[in-house]
Amino acid sequence: xxxxxxxxxxxxxxxxxxxxxxxxxxxxxxxxxxxxxxxxxxxxxxxxxxxxxxxxxxxxxxxxxxxxxxxxxxxxxxxxxxxxxxxxxxxxxxxxxxxxxxxxxxxxxxxxxxxxxxxxxxxxxxxxxxxxxxxxxxxxxxxxxxxxxxxxxxxxxxxxxxxxxxxxxxxxxxxxxxxxxxxxxxxxxxxxxxxxxxxxxxxxxxxxxxxxxxxxxxxxxxxxxxxxxxxxxxxxxxxxxxxxxxxxxxxxxxxxxxxxxxxxxxxxxxxxxxxxxxxxxxxxxxxxxxxxxxxxxxxxxxxxxxxxxxxxxxxxxxxxxxxxxxxxxxxxxxxxxxxxxxxxxxxxxxxxxxxxxxxxxxxxxxxxxxxxxxxxxxxxxxxxxxxxxxxxxxxxxxxxxxxxxxxx
Ligand SMILES: Nc1nc2c(ncn2[C@@H]2O[C@H](COP(=O)(O)OP(=O)(O)O)[C@@H](O)[C@H]2O)c(=O)[nH]1
Ligand SMILES: [Mg+2]
Numbered sequence: 001x002x003x004x005x006x007x008x009x010x011x012x013x014x015x016x017x018x019x020x021x022x023x024x025x026x027x028x029x030x031x032x033x034x035x036x037x038x039x040x041x042x043x044x045x046x047x048x049x050x051x052x053x054x055x056x057x058x059x060x061x062x063x064x065x066x067x068x069x070x071x072x073x074x075x076x077x078x079x080x081x082x083x084x085x086x087x088x089x090x091x092x093x094x095x096x097x098x099x100x101x102x103x104x105x106x107x108x109x110x111x112x113x114x115x116x117x118x119x120x121x122x123x124x125x126x127x128x129x130x131x132x133x134x135x136x137x138x139x140x141x142x143x144x145x146x147x148x149x150x151x152x153x154x155x156x157x158x159x160x161x162x163x164x165x166x167x168x169x170x171x172x173x174x175x176x177x178x179x180x181x182x183x184x185x186x187x188x189x190x191x192x193x194x195x196x197x198x199x200x201x202x203x204x205x206x207x208x209x210x211x212x213x214x215x216x217x218x219x220x221x222x223x224x225x226x227x228x229x230x231x232x233x234x235x236x237x238x239x240x241x242x243x244x245x246x247x248x249x250x251x252x253x254x255x256x257x258x259x260x261x262x263x264x265x266x267x268x269x270x271x272x273x274x275x276x277x278x279x280x281x282x283x284x285x286x287x288x289x290x291x292x293x294x295x296x297x298x299x300x301x302x303x304x305x306x307x308x309x310x311x312x313x314x315x316x317x318x319x320x321x322x323x324x325x326x327x328x329x330x331x332x333x334x335x336x337x338x339x340x341x342x343x344x345x346x347x348x349x350x351x352x353x354x355x356x357x358x359x360x361x362x363x364x365x366x367x368x369x370x371x372x373x374x375x376x377x378x379x380x381x382x383x384x385x386x387x388x389x390x391x392x393x394x395x396x397x398x399x400x401x402x403x404x405x406x407x408x
Contacts, residue, residue, distance in 0.1 A: 017035065017068060032112075036068060038112060041073065043074050047084055050072065052123060053123065069113060075095055075099070093106050093107060101205055105201065108196060115190060122234055125230070129146065142216070143212070145181050145223065156231055169249070173213060189212070201215065257312050271301050276302060276383070295380075342392065343395055
């Protein structure tokens with residue numbers, strides 16, 4: 001659900017949280033009070049930007065009376081970024097294994113605030129927006145997204161990303177996950193720390209940004225979004241448009257077995273079955289009657305379609321049993337499904353195919369092993385055997401995916 005709410009007035013500053021915590025870190029680190037906000041910044045070789053990022057984040061929070069800390073998740077920088085961040089007043093955590101997602105997960109683990117504000121270390125985002133993110137969370141949002149698309153400053157985003165990469169990927173995500181989020185890759189966003197277990201984020205790279213939106217949609221988190229500006233970047237971009245773009249697409253597909261397998265599987269199987277039925281019925285189109293070659297094509301489609309349907313069911317069951325997806329219809333079916341149902345169905349279809357094949361074989365033997373003109377029935381028999389075996393073994397796989405299902 002997308003909320004567009006007016007933003008509350010800034011908090012009145014009462015004391016400098018930064019100064020207090022810096023003093024306490026030196027004299028009584030065990031009693032450091034917990035801040036309201038943790039600004040978490042992933043950092044890979046951003047020596048030219050990181051000091052200004054940390055300083056501005058701390059200043060804005062101080063100016064607005066927001067108790068806050070800055071956590072810099074250093075991703076193995078070799079340009080001294082980590083030391084610069086620390087000297088500027090940030091808590092620095094080290095994640096030597098490269099990856100935007102890995103860096104964020106390390107940063108989240110160290111963050112102590114109830115609210116986490118995520119922002120790149122490249123000076124593309126206005127730290128003055130921090131209070132707006134806080135107000136949205138105060139007003140009940142669980143995930144707050146920035147939307148850069150209406151205010152991209154000249155030179156801030158390459159043409160390809162602006163008109164192709166971002167709209168296509170965000171549109172695809174909206175279509176597959178019915179999320180209202182317009183700019184799924186915005187690097188400035190905020191999340192309640194208590195919502196993190198529900199999101200259960202795992203991605204290593206840039207696709208982390210999409211994973212957050214997908215998981216928020218699946219977990220039905222309260223999401224809000226507001227427009228922010230995007231400025232040209234300081235320093236070199238770490239984005240690899242094709243590699244990172246593909247990682248987003250891959251993730252969107254992996255979380256959606258319906259789109260990946262079930263829909264194409266159903267279509268392909270239906271076309272295959274209809275084609276086969278049309279050949280057996282002697283149907284003709286524009287004066288052409290379709291015979292054996294068309295039947296082989298139909299059989300192939302039916303076999304492939306059945307396989308995809310099996311993959312789709314397995315993917316869905318895995319998502320329900322192990323990824324926390326909610327799907328009441330499927331859960332009811334799982335409760336009713338017995339492995340034996342699938343085995344009986346698969347065996348039945350296979351036996352039908354074997355019997356048909358056996359009849360053809362018997363005729364061939366009776367004709368003295370001479371020439372045989374039973375191609376159509378033979379193709380049907382082979383198709384039934386393959387489909388039956390697919391159903392039989394897919395039933396086992398479905399049961400394997402239901403083993404050790406989390407209780408409750
Ligand atoms: N791409 C990338 N960015 C990382 C990594 N580790 C940390 N980062 C930081 O993640 C942020 C996003 O990268 P950026 O180049 O701004 O990508 P863009 O905003 O998509 O153009 C920056 O603050 C980087 O320093 C990493 O392994 N890969
Ligand atoms: Mg950036």
